[in-house]
Structure formats: structure tokens, C-alpha cells
Amino acid sequence: MGKVEDPxxxxxxxxxxxxxxxxxxIRRLEIESERTPRRRDEDQIRLKRSTIAGMISRDHPVRPQLPNFEVFVDTCLRVAxxxxxxxxxxxGDRIAWDEAYRELRDRVDRYQRRAENPPTAEAPATVLSQGGPRESPRRRVTRRQVLLAAPVALAAAAAAVVVPAVVVRSGSSGGEPGPAVDDGAYSPLGRLLSVPVATDDPxxxxxxxxxxxEPIAMVGRADGTVQLWNPVTxxxxxxxxxxxDQPIFSIVLDSPxxxxxxxxxxxxxxDLTTDPPTSVRLGDRQPAGVNSVALATVGGQAVAVSAGDDRTVRVWSLATLTLSGTVLGTALDSEVKSVGTxxxxxxxxxxxGSDDGTVRLWDLTGAHPARLLGAHQSTVGTVAVGAVGSTVLAVSGSEDGVINTWDLTSTEPRGTMLGDRIHSAVKTxxxxxxxGTIVAIAxxxxxxxxxWDLATRRPYGNGLTGPRKGAESIAAGxxxxxxxxxxxxWDGTIWTWSL
Incomplete structure (x- = not known):
């Protein structure tokens, strides 16, 4: 006898x-939701990634609030x-969706009453919808329990995974910016480091x-956990x-x-020297989510630099845990989604990089005000900083499908596009x-x-292949x-390459 499914x-x-x-x-749905008109005379709503993830979760679905449900459905129908x-x-029938939501509210109420008062042997369980009697649901194993029990079994499963040998041409899907650089025939095929530890856990x-x-990789998941791997062995x-308590959107590592x-x-x-590693909170909890973090040294002191949904860029002392981050300048006009140092x-x-597409340069010493470098047409969700010779470059990726480079040593930095526009959001x-070649990986x-070869601005080799889903984060060492x-x-897998 099966158990009654949570509606x-x-x-x-x-x-x-x-x-x-x-x-x-999910990220594109978040952006598009802001353009969707409300059905009633109310303020516009922009769905958060965490809200969307909860609405479509396989493991821990939530009953969406009515405004969020309406914006979700109306956004999908509008874009389609x-x-x-x-x-x-x-x-595609909005009326049918509204009826389904009303039915959901009633069914959830009945389901929760049954969960709080499970049927006894004298009062057999009955089904919430059609069908005959069912057994009362057993205690569910929580996601955290699954996570803690998973690594041993998953290590054996990973060994049996067959990696698909699919080659994806580097360069944009919107057009070829030129022939790829001869890369010395590196192998683009990656190795699966970890299968998902749980379903619906990017x-x-x-x-x-x-x-x-020893080389290490540190990963942060949607369930709020971190884990360490040796990406070579x-x-x-x-x-x-x-x-x-919520998804970890960014991790930065400067051992230990x-x-x-x-x-x-x-x-x-x-602190990665302890076994297991231990952590402490920096300052107070912020009023909104923190999307990105990077490390820097200012005045001989190690600091973290954060980008937040409270529209600020903050600098945090790693030595003084009781202090919250100091806001650089003032709050911006939109949420800050990414930062690099x-x-x-x-x-x-x-x-x-901000939600409104703007890219800014900040002096971490505070000696100079923030400087607007330029803008993309949509959210800049990822930024990296590096150097080609004596030229310091920033690379920004946007929901508009554009990858821009910015010469930070120039007196008037301007965004220069790498190749053509990609007809897909750039995530990382x-x-x-x-x-020996300085490359951008997107x-x-x-x-x-x-x-991309950052010196010539041409595609470098045939990209990296293996994963079935788009990368949410890429790190290089x-x-x-x-x-x-x-x-x-997004599918919860972790991949690695040695080039």
C-alpha cells in the first residue's frame, strides 16, 4: 500500500x-518576473531564486503564496x-492554473490535518484524492539525514557513471568570432567528481x-551545506x-x-585546519541575502568583500568577528549580484556587477569613490579579475548573454565584448x-x-565538455x-578538469 503524496x-x-x-x-525566471504586470492594483513583484526553487522543489516543495504563484505562472505564459x-x-491555460491553485489550498489543509493527526489502527487511513484506503505515511527522512548518509554510497555510484563524450564548440552560439587558438590539443572532456548528494540540490x-x-575543492549547496574534495584523486x-539556513551562493578560499x-x-x-572544518559568523545577519564574496588585503589586513541584495558592497574584517561589514560608498540603485577583487x-x-546591469570599480582603501565602468543590458551575475602581463582585466558575464572585459589600468575603461552575444544567460x-595562456572560462x-584567450580575444580550444547541465559556478587553480x-x-554534480 502506498502513502498519500503531499499535494x-x-x-x-x-x-x-x-x-x-x-x-x-531559475535565474532567468527571476529576471523576467519583474516585467510581469500584477493582476491587481499592487506593486510589482520580483521572484527570488530561493522562492522559485521552493516552488518547484522535488524534496521540500512549499505551497506558494498567491502573489508569487500568479507572477510565476504569468511570467512563464508571457515569455512563451x-x-x-x-x-x-x-x-498554457491560465484559468486552469487558477483553479488548480484553489484546489491546492484545500488539499494542503486536509493533508496537514492528517499529518498532525495520523489515523490509528481503529481509524484506517483514507486517500486524499481518488482511490481506495492507503497506509498512513511513515516518518520522512530529512534531507540533512540523507546528506550525512550519502557520501559512502555515492562514492561507489560515481565510479559507475559513464561520462558522455559530447564536444561543444567554444565561442558564442550567436556566431563565430574567428578560428579557435591552437591549444596544444588539451583534452576538453571533464571528470565527474561527485554525483548529486540529494535530488533538487544544486x-x-x-x-x-x-x-x-594537497589540492582541495570546497563546494556550497542549495541546502546550505559545504563539503571538501580532493579534485585530483x-x-x-x-x-x-x-x-x-539557505543556499550558499558564493565561496572563496585562501587556505587555510x-x-x-x-x-x-x-x-x-x-578554519580548514580543524577536522572537521569549523566556521564562525562574520558580524551580524544582513537584512537581505549575500550573493557573492571575494578576498583581498587592505592595509596589511585580510578582508572579505561582499555583494548583497541590500544594494551594498561591504568590506569585512576576517580578524574582528564582532564587526559587521563596512558599506563602501552608499547603497546603489539595485541589488549587487557579484564581486571580484x-x-x-x-x-x-x-x-x-548589479541587477541593473551596471559594472563598477571600487577602491578598497576608500581613497577614491566608486567608478561606473559601464553596463550590460541585464543582470551581471558574475565577475572575475585577473591580469594579462601588466594589464589588469575584469571579466563580467550577464543574463544578456554578453561577456565583457574591462581594462582596469586604463584611465577610461570600456567594456569590450568577447566574441558575439551568446543566446543564453552567462552564469559564471x-x-x-x-x-601559458591567460584564459577566461565562462x-x-x-x-x-x-x-577565451584574453590576450587575443579569440576562442581557446574546444571549451570544456562532460556536464549535462549548465555550470552555476566555476573555480580555477x-x-x-x-x-x-x-x-x-544545477543538477547537483561536480566536475573537474586538469588542462
Missing amino acids: RAEFARRLRALQEATGLS AEQGNALPPKL VWSVAVGSLRG GSVRGNPLAAH TAVSASADGTLRRW GTVGDRPVAVS VAISTVK GSDDGAIRL SQDGRALIVSGH
Whole structure:
């Protein structure tokens, strides 16, 4: 006898089917939701990624609030109409969706009453919908329990995974900017480092470094846990560790210290020398989520630089845990989604990307005000800073499908596009050295991971292949003279390359 299904799970499947049929990623749905008119005389709503993830979750679905449900459905239907995408009748009928939501509210109320008062042997369980009697539901195993029990079994499963040998051409899907650079025939095919530890648990953030001479990768997941791996041997370093209450959108690593940033509004400093690693919160919880974090040295002191949904860029002392981050300048006009750090001359700087598409240069010493470099047409969700010779460059990736480079040593930096526009959102960028060439690595919603020679602005080789889903985060390091690349993906997998 099967157990009664939570009606929220069934509804989440239907919402997920609508999203997939429309072709919208979670990040793109977040952006598009702001353009969707409300049905009543109310303020516009922009859905958060965490809200969308909860509405379509396989493991922990929530009953969406009515305004969020309406904006979700109306956004999908609007985008489908604009793209000329004919949806199946069961997905494209707004009236049917409204009726389904009303039915959901009633069914959830009945389901919760049954969960609070399970039937006894004298009062057999009955089904919520059609069908005969069912057994009362057993105690569900929580996601955290699954996570803690998973690594041993998953290590064996990973060994049996067959990696698909699909080659994706580097460069933009919108046109070829020129022939690829001869890359010395590196192998583009990646190695699967980890299968998902749980369903519906994306790897939002990755960082690469070393610890006691051993390479390490640190990953942050949607369930708020972190975990360490050796990306060369493929061995896991302990179980997932509880860290945050909500998804971890960013991790940065400078061994033996790491910092994680979360949608729960907190940053945590990690000591990787302990076994298992331990963490402490930096300052107070912020009023909104923290989207990105980077490390820098200012005045001889190690600091973290954060980008937040409270529209600020903040600097945090890693030594003084009781202090909250100091706001650089003033709050901006829109949420800050990404930040990267570097040095121009002897001056520590940060580059930020915002929800309104703007890219700014910040002097971390506070001696100079923030400087607007330029703008994309949509959210800049990823930024990286590096150098080609004496030229310090920032690379920004946007929801508009554009990858721009910015010469930070120029008196008048201007954005220069790498290749043509990609007809997909750019989710993550990193900078690395591959066989002596400084390259930008970009992951996008179309599943491709592209490489670009930053000196020539031409595609480098055939990109990186293997993953089935687009990368949410890419980090780069080095091991024995080779570039070590690690990526985290929406499907919960982790991949690695040695180039």
C-alpha cells in the first residue's frame, strides 16, 4: 500500500513542467518576473531564486503564496507567447492554473490535518484524492539525514557513471568570432567528481585551493551545506557540513581560511585546519541575502568583500568577528549580484556587477569613490579579475548573454565584448592560465563551458565538455603546472578538469 503524496509535491511538478516547457532557467525566471504586470492594483513583484526553487522543489516543495504563484505562472505564459512557444493545453491555460491553485489550498489543509493527526489502527487511513484506503505515511527522512548518509554510497555510484563524450564548440552560439587558438590539443572532456548528494540540490558555489600541499575543492549547496574534495584523486574529505539556513551562493578560499556567503544574509569564516572544518559568523545577519564574496588585503589586513541584495558592497574584517561589514560608498540603485577583487598598481580594488546591469570599480582603501565602468543590458551575475602581463582585466558575464572585459589600468575603461552575444544567460566566469595562456572560462545556461584567450580575444580550444547541465559556478587553480578547473552544476554534480 502506498502513502498519500503531499499535494505540494504534485503541484511543484506541474510548476516545474511549465518552467521547463517555457525554457526559463531559475535565474532567468527571476529576471523576467519583474516585467510581469500584477493582476491587481499592487506593486510589482520580483521572484527570488530561493522562492522559485521552493516552488518547484522535488524534496521540500512549499505551497506558494498567491502573489508569487500568479507572477510565476504569468511570467512563464508571457515569455512563451513572446517567443511563439506553443505550450501544451494543460500548461498554457491560465484559468486552469487558477483553479488548480484553489484546489491546492484545500488539499494542503486536509493533508496537514492528517499529518498532525495520523489515523490509528481503529481509524484506517483514507486517500486524499481518488482511490481506495492507503497506509498512513511513515516518518520522512530529512534531507540533512540523507546528506550525512550519502557520501559512502555515492562514492561507489560515481565510479559507475559513464561520462558522455559530447564536444561543444567554444565561442558564442550567436556566431563565430574567428578560428579557435591552437591549444596544444588539451583534452576538453571533464571528470565527474561527485554525483548529486540529494535530488533538487544544486551546487551554487565552488572554490579551489590547497591544504597541506594537497589540492582541495570546497563546494556550497542549495541546502546550505559545504563539503571538501580532493579534485585530483576524486576523494571526498568528510561529510557535508551544516553551515547556512539557505543556499550558499558564493565561496572563496585562501587556505587555510575560506568564507561562504548565503541567501540567509550571513557570511561565515571557515578554519580548514580543524577536522572537521569549523566556521564562525562574520558580524551580524544582513537584512537581505549575500550573493557573492571575494578576498583581498587592505592595509596589511585580510578582508572579505561582499555583494548583497541590500544594494551594498561591504568590506569585512576576517580578524574582528564582532564587526559587521563596512558599506563602501552608499547603497546603489539595485541589488549587487557579484564581486571580484584584484590589485591595480599597489591599490586593492573590487569590481561589482548589479541587477541593473551596471559594472563598477571600487577602491578598497576608500581613497577614491566608486567608478561606473559601464553596463550590460541585464543582470551581471558574475565577475572575475585577473591580469594579462601588466594589464589588469575584469571579466563580467550577464543574463544578456554578453561577456565583457574591462581594462582596469586604463584611465577610461570600456567594456569590450568577447566574441558575439551568446543566446543564453552567462552564469559564471573565472580566469586561469592554461599552457601559458591567460584564459577566461565562462559557463552559460545552454550547458556550454567556453574558453577565451584574453590576450587575443579569440576562442581557446574546444571549451570544456562532460556536464549535462549548465555550470552555476566555476573555480580555477593549479596543480603540478597544470590548470585545475572545478565546476558546480544545477543538477547537483561536480566536475573537474586538469588542462
